[in-house]
Amino acid sequence: MTDAAPPGAGLGKDLVGLEGLTGDQIRTILDTAEPFKEISERRIKKVPVLRGKTIVNLFFEPSTRTRISFEFAEKRLSADTVNISATGSSVQKGETLVDTARTLEAMRIDMVVMRHGSSGAARFLADRIPSNVINGGDGQHEHPTQALLDLLTLRDRFGELDGLKVCIVGDILHSRVARSNIWGLLKVGAEVAVCGPRTLIPLGIEELGVSVFGRVEEAIEWSDALYVLRLQLERMKAGFIPSVREYNRVFGVSAERLERAKEALVVLHPGPMNRGVEIDSDVADGPRSVILPQVTNGVAVRMAVLYLLAGGRPDAAEAAKQGET
Amino acid sequence: MLDPSRDVDGIGDLLVVDGRIEAAGGTLQGPDGCEMQDASGLVVAPGLVDLHVHFREPGGEHKETIATGARAAAAGGFTTVWTMPNTDPPIDDPAAVGFVRAEGERAGGARVMPIGAASVGLSGERMTEVGEMVAAGAVAVSDDGHPIWNAGLLRRLLEYTQTFGIPVLQHSEVRELAGFGVMNEGKVSTALGLRGQPNAAEAAMVARDIQLAELTGGHLHVCHVSARQTVEQLRLARERGLRVTSEVTPHHLALTETAVRGYRTEAKMNPPLRTEEDREAVRRALVDGVIDVIATDHAPHHYEEKEREFDDAPFGIVGLETALGLAMCELVEPGHLSLAGLVDRMSCSPARIMGIDAGTLRPGSPADIVLFDPGERWTVEPEAFLSRSRNTPFRGRELTGRVHVTLVGGVERYRRRAPDEAA
Numbered sequence: 252m253t254d255a256a257p258p259g260a261g262l263g264k265d266l267v268g269l270e271g272l273t274g275d276q277i278r279t280i281l282d283t284a285e286p287f288k289e290i291s292e293r294r295i296k297k298v299p300v301l302r303g304k305t306i307v308n309l310f311f312e313p314s315t316r317t318r319i320s321f322e323f324a325e326k327r328l329s330a331d332t333v334n335i336s337a338t339g340s341s342v343q344k345g346e347t348l349v350d351t352a353r354t355l356e357a358m359r360i361d362m363v364v365m366r367h368g369s370s371g372a373a374r375f376l377a378d379r380i381p382s383n384v385i386n387g388g389d390g391q392h393e394h395p396t397q398a399l400l401d402l403l404t405l406r407d408r409f410g411e412l413d414g415l416k417v418c419i420v421g422d423i424l425h426s427r428v429a430r431s432n433i434w435g436l437l438k439v440g441a442e443v444a445v446c447g448p449r450t451l452i453p454l455g456i457e458e459l460g461v462s463v464f465g466r467v468e469e470a471i472e473w474s475d476a477l478y479v480l481r482l483q484l485e486r487m488k489a490g491f492i493p494s495v496r497e498y499n500r501v502f503g504v505s506a507e508r509l510e511r512a513k514e515a516l517v518v519l520h521p522g523p524m525n526r527g528v529e530i531d532s533d534v535a536d537g538p539r540s541v542i543l544p545q546v547t548n549g550v551a552v553r554m555a556v557l558y559l560l561a562g563g564r565p566d567a568a569e570a571a572k573q574g575e576t
Numbered sequence: 577m578l579d580p581s582r583d584v585d586g587i588g589d590l591l592v593v594d595g596r597i598e599a600a601g602g603t604l605q606g607p608d609g610c611e612m613q614d615a616s617g618l619v620v621a622p623g624l625v626d627l628h629v630h631f632r633e634p635g636g637e638h639k640e641t642i643a644t645g646a647r648a649a650a651a652g653g654f655t656t657v658w659t660m661p662n663t664d665p666p667i668d669d670p671a672a673v674g675f676v677r678a679e680g681e682r683a684g685g686a687r688v689m690p691i692g693a694a695s696v697g698l699s700g701e702r703m704t705e706v707g708e709m710v711a712a713g714a715v716a717v718s719d720d721g722h723p724i725w726n727a728g729l730l731r732r733l734l735e736y737t738q739t740f741g742i743p744v745l746q747h748s749e750v751r752e753l754a755g756f757g758v759m760n761e762g763k764v765s766t767a768l769g770l771r772g773q774p775n776a777a778e779a780a781m782v783a784r785d786i787q788l789a790e791l792t793g794g795h796l797h798v799c800h801v802s803a804r805q806t807v808e809q810l811r812l813a814r815e816r817g818l819r820v821t822s823e824v825t826p827h828h829l830a831l832t833e834t835a836v837r838g839y840r841t842e843a844k845m846n847p848p849l850r851t852e853e854d855r856e857a858v859r860r861a862l863v864d865g866v867i868d869v870i871a872t873d874h875a876p877h878h879y880e881e882k883e884r885e886f887d888d889a890p891f892g893i894v895g896l897e898t899a900l901g902l903a904m905c906e907l908v909e910p911g912h913l914s915l916a917g918l919v920d921r922m923s924c925s926p927a928r929i930m931g932i933d934a935g936t937l938r939p940g941s942p943a944d945i946v947l948f949d950p951g952e953r954w955t956v957e958p959e960a961f962l963s964r965s966r967n968t969p970f971r972g973r974e975l976t977g978r979v980h981v982t983l984v985g986g987v988e989r990y991r992r993r994a995p996d997e998a999a
């Protein structure tokens with residue numbers, strides 16, 4: 252057997268964020284996801300790739316979507332999974348993250364998927380336990396699997412990510428989805444812009460290689476893809492925007508505004524949506540929307556990440572899919 | 577022998593009698609039975625003076641006590657330290673000031689001089705009994721850890737303290753701008769997804785405070801300057817001849833915001849580490865004399881408190897035992913300051929701006945003396961600190977310049993043991 256690629260395609264032990272990956276590593280994950288897409292279409296949606304591996308889904312913040320998507324991915328790869336959510340666990344009784352790490356280490360868990368409210372929490376855990384750590388979203392830092400599924404969705408639609416113009420619209424300041432997408436898109440050669448009220452655009456964003464649009468109309472004209480972020484309604488209370496109504500009027504993505512867009516423009520959204528706030532229903536449910544394919548791709552991309560971190564070779568994914576492990 | 581307070585730089589003897597300097601320079605003859613100390617190869621300088629340390633007693637003895645702090649100070653070459661009052665409970669009345677004084681005297685380290693709280697309970701509302709605290713031994717007032725945000729209160733403090741000839745030490749931060757920022761606001765905070773504090777949070781407060789210093793004629797001391805815009809404000813104050821002095825920490829001279837990457841909580845401090853431009857600006861200001869002194873902002877924290885998510889970790893690092901070495905590396909080795917200039921910024925200048933009897937080897941002065949080897953290279957091993965805490969971002973860093981002996985009032989308070997003498 253020839254062993255060209257190193258274990259895990261050189262991803263390392265963990266997936267903490269896309270900032271630390273190369274364009275080639277990202278493309279490898281996307282390529283590996285391709286054969287896994289098809290498993291979800293089968294009658295028996297299961298392959299024995301991770302049989303005997305234990306995975307803990309550790310969710311310090313509620314997130315139905317991401318947790319379910321990871322759980323599907325894990326089960327379809329035949330892993331044993333345990334879900335721990337912050338509610339009702341020792342987490343709420345003041346156990347520190349370092350104690351949680353020690354406990355996980357003692358239990359000899361193979362992989363941990365963690366969602367946490369604090370930026371850097373995934374890095375913190377990854378540095379302290381031998382298990383593979385997959386960041387399921389840490390504070391306002393990164394949400395790498397979300398960005399990977401977004402990249403896969405865009406690649407499905409456009410065939411090529413190099414040179415694609417993508418504008419992320421909304422609350423960039425507080426968004427881990429935005430950060431992971433910025434890194435991921437830049438690394439595969441896309442052009443990235445952001446657009447939103449200046450109060451929600453972080454200082455120094457241009458230094459990451461991103462351009463800024465002040466008006467959503469300009470952003471729409473420029474873009475091949477528009478990535479609409481969820482507006483957390485508490486931003487209004489915190490004084491970042493005067494009102495949700497005004498936000499919708501100035502930055503909302505409506506069918507009317509999209510009339511000036513390129514023919515091929517697509518609209519993405521990480522969900523859950525505030526219809527009538529950042530995105531209008533006729534856009535969310537319209538022909539430009541790729542929001543449902545995003546969800547489908549989420550499972551395939553997470554399967555690919557789990558498979559690669561567990562030591563699977565990218566060129567063997569097709570065989571693994573057939574159950575020939 | 578190096579004594580910038582008298583422009584002395586040469587080889588000579590120093591005679592100490594009854595805790596005071598009797599004579600300095602040339603060849604001296606001591607009285608019979610005089611104890612001899614050979615300092616050849618070492619620099620003999622006035623003991624270092626640190627205007628800004630946090631010893632955690634009362635309330636945080638697991639981080640640092642007055643005794644461990646005072647001994648760590650002596651190990652760093654300091655003979656006088658000013659302790660901030662933000663303990664639990666705070667040092668906001670004469671009894672508490674007396675406690676810190678007494679514990680400091682018992683400690684057998686550097687001289688411990690308490691700073692009293694500026695407001696009762698550090699709440700920023702009502703002025704403390706400044707006069708009573710001064711009578712009990714307080715040398716200044718400050719709410720450090722918090723800004724004195726109420727401009728009316730700061731105005732009154734800058735007026736009221738003039739009777740007692742003491743300064744008001746201000747932690748300059750517009751809270752509405754700093755928000756809950758845990759690091760500098762900019763490219764790195766954006767990449768890390770951490771809340772940032774802009775330079776303007778500091779500079780805007782300093783600009784306001786300078787107006788109050790001008791209005792009142794009081795002595796405003798600006799703590800731990802970190803932003804280049806703050807330097808511009810201080811330059812204006814200097815040009816206008818106001819009684820505004822300021823300090824910079826060794827870490828703001830040595831590090832930038834990139835030290836936070838990897839969510840390193842040992843690089844979390846307030847004010848935060850800034851950009852390279854800011855670092856250069858504060859260094860230049862220190863060299864030009866726009867910033868008067870180096871102060872450590874020594875802020876001990878227990879290991880477990882720093883071993884956590886970045887947002888939840890406390891601000892601050894220990895600094896007493898690395899200050900001289902860092903200052904040598906950052907200022908003297910690259911040629912920004914002479915060795916005499918460094919001793920001035922760490923000893924003579926703090927004593928001079930605060931009007932205390934220190935920072936000089938002039939005959940008649942207290943024999944507060946440091947002996948250090950300016951060329952000795954050593955590696956920072958926090959486990960060897962005399963401080964009770966090890967929270968430093970400089971672990972493993974090689975420094976130049978090492979303290980050998982520290983004398984306070986002629987009494988040896990620190991002597992470095994050679995490796996073969998180590999217990």
Ligand SMILES: [Zn+2]
Pocket residue numbers: 720721722747799800846847
């Ligand atoms: Zn302070």
